[in-house]
Amino acid sequence: MSETVKVVKQQFAARLRDDDQQIINEALPEIFPDHELSELTGREILRGSVENAVRTINKLKTSLPADLEKIKVLEQQVKDLMEENEKLLDVQLEKIKLEEQVQELSDEVQNLRIQASENGEKAANLEKYKPVDNEMRIIVEPFTMKALVAYARKVSLKSGKEVQPGKVLTSLFNYYITTREVEFDGFPFLLTNADLRNIKESLKKPANNEPTR
Numbered sequence: 001m002s003e004t005v006k007v008v009k010q011q012f013a014a015r016l017r018d019d020d021q022q023i024i025n026e027a028l029p030e031i032f033p034d035h036e037l038s039e040l041t042g043r044e045i046l047r048g049s050v051e052n053a054v055r056t057i058n059k060l061k062t063s064l065p066a067d068l069e070k071i072k073v074l075e076q077q078v079k080d081l082m083e084e085n086e087k088l089l090d091v092q093l094e095k096i097k098l099e100e101q102v103q104e105l106s107d108e109v110q111n112l113r114i115q116a117s118e119n120g121e122k123a124a125n126l127e128k129y130k131p132v133d134n135e136m137r138i139i140v141e142p143f144t145m146k147a148l149v150a151y152a153r154k155v156s157l158k159s160g161k162e163v164q165p166g167k168v169l170t171s172l173f174n175y176y177i178t179t180r181e182v183e184f185d186g187f188p189f190l191l192t193n194a195d196l197r198n199i200k201e202s203l204k205k206p207a208n209n210e211p212t213r
Contacts, residue, residue, distance in 0.1 A: 024049075 028037050031048045148165035155163045
């Protein structure tokens, strides 16, 4: 702890330089705002300068802790704001990610709806070509197909009635299995007359899902 220094001199004498005098002259209006500056004595100027310096020092000593505390509070507020901004930024980023995921899912759902609609249209179109119970679709060799078409065309011209190639096939098959005149190689007569009669009788009976008339 520094010891207190007391001034015991009652008379001071000092030679002022030009810059010292300039500083004093510039400070006098602030130190003595209500005095006539030209009437001030050296003693009054010295005393007023010392008093003003003491007031300034005391003011700084008093305000410094409060300023430090205020700075501390402001720094904490800045820190809290920065943390809050970081939290808000994280929330915003998470929101953006969720919005992107929602958009991706929406696009996927839309694509699935389009595919479902297209598949539905395809199914509806295929339903038109669904075979009925007594319809059979087969693939024949090109030569056989052309021969069947040509034969059916000639029969149609000769009989005056339209004859389809399928009618030719079914008629030939019926003739083959009923007359049994010639057995084709690889196609033996495996259906008996009893089998044919049973088939004929079954066609006379109503189907299980049809009402009896």
